[in-house]
Amino acid sequence: MPEINSLYKKLANDGINNQCLQHSLQGLQQRLGKGALNLWNQLPDQQLRARAKENRMQTLEHLDLVLEELAKKIQARGGKVFFASTAEQANDYISKVARQHNVQTVVKGKSMTSAEIGIDKVLEDQGIEVVETDLGEYIVQLAEDTPSHIIAPCIHMDRYQISELFTQKLGIPASTDPPTLTQAARTTLRKKLLSADMGLTGCNLACAETGHITLVSNEGNIRMATTMPPVHVAIMGMERVVATLDEHKTLLQLLTRGASLQKLSTYVSFQGGPAASDGPDGPEEFHLVILDNGRSRILADPDFKEVLACIRCGACLNICPVYGRIGGHAYNSPYSGPIGAVITPLLDGINKHADLCKGETLCGACKDICPVENDLPRMLSLLREKLAHGDKNWDVQPSSLQERTMFTLWAWLIQHPRIYHATISLMGHLQHAWSNRAGMLDNLPGPASKWTRTRLLPAVAQKTFRKRWQEKLSKSKASRQQSGDQHE
Amino acid sequence: MTQQPTVSLFIQCLVDHMYPHVGEAMVNLFDRLDIPVTYPDGQTCCGQPAFNSGHRQSARKAALHFLQVFRDSEVIICPSGSCVHMVRHHYPQLFKDEPDLMQMAERIGDRTYELTEYLVDVLGVTDLGASFHAKTTYHDSCHLSRSLGIRRQPRALLSKVAGLELIEMENSDTCCGFGGTFSIHYPEISTAMVDEKLRTILATGAEYVTGCDISCLMHIQGRAQKRNLPVQVVHIAEILSHQGEADHAGNK
Numbered sequence: 001m002p003e004i005n006s007l008y009k010k011l012a013n014d015g016i017n018n019q020c021l022q023h024s025l026q027g028l029q030q031r032l033g034k035g036a037l038n039l040w041n042q043l044p045d046q047q048l049r050a051r052a053k054e055n056r057m058q059t060l061e062h063l064d065l066v067l068e069e070l071a072k073k074i075q076a077r078g079g080k081v082f083f084a085s086t087a088e089q090a091n092d093y094i095s096k097v098a099r100q101h102n103v104q105t106v107v108k109g110k111s112m113t114s115a116e117i118g119i120d121k122v123l124e125d126q127g128i129e130v131v132e133t134d135l136g137e138y139i140v141q142l143a144e145d146t147p148s149h150i151i152a153p154c155i156h157m158d159r160y161q162i163s164e165l166f167t168q169k170l171g172i173p174a175s176t177d178p179p180t181l182t183q184a185a186r187t188t189l190r191k192k193l194l195s196a197d198m199g200l201t202g203c204n205l206a207c208a209e210t211g212h213i214t215l216v217s218n219e220g221n222i223r224m225a226t227t228m229p230p231v232h233v234a235i236m237g238m239e240r241v242v243a244t245l246d247e248h249k250t251l252l253q254l255l256t257r258g259a260s261l262q263k264l265s266t267y268v269s270f271q272g273g274p275a276a277s278d279g280p281d282g283p284e285e286f287h288l289v290i291l292d293n294g295r296s297r298i299l300a301d302p303d304f305k306e307v308l309a310c311i312r313c314g315a316c317l318n319i320c321p322v323y324g325r326i327g328g329h330a331y332n333s334p335y336s337g338p339i340g341a342v343i344t345p346l347l348d349g350i351n352k353h354a355d356l357c358k359g360e361t362l363c364g365a366c367k368d369i370c371p372v373e374n375d376l377p378r379m380l381s382l383l384r385e386k387l388a389h390g391d392k393n394w395d396v397q398p399s400s401l402q403e404r405t406m407f408t409l410w411a412w413l414i415q416h417p418r419i420y421h422a423t424i425s426l427m428g429h430l431q432h433a434w435s436n437r438a439g440m441l442d443n444l445p446g447p448a449s450k451w452t453r454t455r456l457l458p459a460v461a462q463k464t465f466r467k468r469w470q471e472k473l474s475k476s477k478a479s480r481q482q483s484g485d486q487h488e
Numbered sequence: 489m490t491q492q493p494t495v496s497l498f499i500q501c502l503v504d505h506m507y508p509h510v511g512e513a514m515v516n517l518f519d520r521l522d523i524p525v526t527y528p529d530g531q532t533c534c535g536q537p538a539f540n541s542g543h544r545q546s547a548r549k550a551a552l553h554f555l556q557v558f559r560d561s562e563v564i565i566c567p568s569g570s571c572v573h574m575v576r577h578h579y580p581q582l583f584k585d586e587p588d589l590m591q592m593a594e595r596i597g598d599r600t601y602e603l604t605e606y607l608v609d610v611l612g613v614t615d616l617g618a619s620f621h622a623k624t625t626y627h628d629s630c631h632l633s634r635s636l637g638i639r640r641q642p643r644a645l646l647s648k649v650a651g652l653e654l655i656e657m658e659n660s661d662t663c664c665g666f667g668g669t670f671s672i673h674y675p676e677i678s679t680a681m682v683d684e685k686l687r688t689i690l691a692t693g694a695e696y697v698t699g700c701d702i703s704c705l706m707h708i709q710g711r712a713q714k715r716n717l718p719v720q721v722v723h724i725a726e727i728l729s730h731q732g733e734a735d736h737a738g739n740k
């Protein structure tokens with residue numbers, strides 16, 4: 001049975017037909033995608049990205065030790081560290097902390113890991129109010145929507161839609177002026193930030209040498225969310241850690257450049273524990289949740305380990321020609337674009353997300369732009385291999401027996417040139433019914449209709465190159481013979 | 489001048505069956521350069537469609553066949569960047585656990601060149617005495633430009649074609665959306681991509697779009713003709729082999 005996870009196609013179509021989204025994506029890719037490529041070309045140190053990757057891979061090599069060091073340093077300052085194997089464990093832990101502190105309101109900093117574990121819903125089900133404080137995330141939350149870009153969550157909405165939303169939900173007078181809208185959000189959010197009982201953030205980077213986590217933002221919301229509420233809980237994917245401050249420096253440079261062409265974001269917050277007598281800044285309690293949730297399995301597979309080097313800058317979304325047409329919702333995951341197409345199946349099931357593995361052209365643009373030179377096309381190709389042949393380690397069932405049979409037959413033909421050419425020539429004879437005057441085929445039946453519905457297909461030539469070559473050979477032989485005869 | 493090694497043509501399956509004149513154009517070019525050409529019979533397909541679809545066992549069989557057919561070739565020249573990429577970069581992956589075959593694949597990979605790469609980088613020619621009187625734009629296909637790094641060579645060749653006005657399109661290296669079986673499995677996405685490509689092509693006002701990969705050109709042509717758009721495709725080999733006045737190479 002052909003396996004079609006039609007949701008991807010359906011959502012992709014919605015994206016393609018959404019004019020507003022198309023307009024935003026065009027702008028995003030023109031500015032950020034091209035911009036990042038230019039930045040990399042202008043880096044004075046052209047080896048920087050390769051070295052950063054090397055460092056990342058080295059750290060991943062002994063990730064357990066590096067994480068242990070990070071945890072120790074944070075604990076030494078009175079911070080609490082929890083290793084969560086699964087999303088459920090992470091959610092339970094965070095819920096428990098919330099209960100202990102009788103939390104009514106949680107303010108959030110933008111975090112994809114929090115979306116991965118689905119913590120919002122878990123907290124809301126306990127009657128806790130959860131408020132996003134990143135402007136884009138806040139808009140998406142108000143709209144009861146999901147982010148469509150890992151850095152620019154509401155890229156799919158324009159200011160007219162946002163204006164309508166704000167009038168409806170915040171009760172402000174209609175305005176499409178971005179500063180006015182931002183101010184309205186700011187006023188509401190500030191109140192929440194000042195009164196919340198818990199701040200919940202992600203973690204862009206963590207550094208074992210210093211025992212800190214690092215959060216970048218341009219709105220200042222992170223700084224407030226991590227310092228105003230009495231409790232700060234940060235969730236980090238376990239691969240986010242780097243070993244040394246030196247490595248941290250390089251990655252921070254690459255992260256903000258890749259994400260938004262900035263040498264440095266407006267704010268960089270470092271959190272390494274609760275406020276102390278000698279350092280009064282910070283929350284009363286600091287918790288770091290280090291999440292596995294499938295990452296160990298990726299780490300253990302040399303083919304895919306590389307994907308854990310990702311610093312989630314989103315640059316690959318800004319250049320991908322598929323993302324550029326379909327937008328982020330099609331991926332149906334907190335992680336969209338090329339990185340999402342690789343990490344989502346690995347974290348959440350390869351069969352389940354077969355369309356993400358197959359729905360790209362492997363053009364390689366993501367590899368070129370990635371600050372850590374991740375070879376996503378290579379990994380997509382390997383994911384497809386698992387789908388084609390099945391894989392026990394990854395619990396993958398072969399996805400389409402029909403396709404497999406077709407390729408087996410095809411491979412046999414490839415190895416039998418005579419029959420191969422005869423088959424093609426037979427197709428050439430059968431094609432006339434669909435051929436137009438210019439020798440192009442239209443309205444083909446069966447699977448070929450998927451091509452010809454939107455495109456014409458050139459007909460099989462009456463004389464293939466192979467035939468023409470054979471004729472040329474026999475002609476030149478004949479003429480050689482002729483001139484030979486004359487010389488005799 | 490020392491005798492150049494005999495060139496073995498590796499004619500991509502789409503060229504063989506649908507665009508045979510592209511192969512003939514290559515033969516003309518090498519004839520013009522006085523370079524002996526041969527066409528190893530028995531060649532079929534490099535295996536790329538299977539590889540990209542994840543069917544590596546089938547791709548491996550195709551690769552074995554290819555190695556067999558081109559075993560004795562001195563240099564192998566192909567009018568398609570993605571097929572060269574397949575042989576050079578993916579064959580070694582297919583044989584990673586079979587040292588003998590791996591070595592053979594690597595050796596053959598080293599002797600396999602894309603047409604413009606061979607002309608410019610190995611033979612050192614850019615002027616082939618061609619003429620093509622038309623405004624033309626150039627599409628950088630993905631594997632050719634990104635994996636093989638071939639961007640300069642086709643442009644160097646086109647710059648020497650009499651009468652040809654090269655007008656660069658915006659985002660010339662953005663994928664056309666073909667992607668092999670992707671174009672059939674995800675026709676809507678694929679079509680949206682080629683429409684974007686056509687937008688940038690049409691914006692140049694060029695009459696022709698050329699490139700080094702017939703698969704992308706086939707995709708662009710198929711969509712352009714379905715929409716009756718005023719642009720034609722022509723493979724770079726056809727331009728380079730074309731001589732004489734206004735009579736352009738056509739897709740007959």
Ligand code: SF4
Pocket residue numbers: 258309310311312313314315316317339366369370371372373374
């Ligand atoms: S894969 Fe590379 S480009 Fe994409 S988000 Fe990760 S680090 Fe950024």
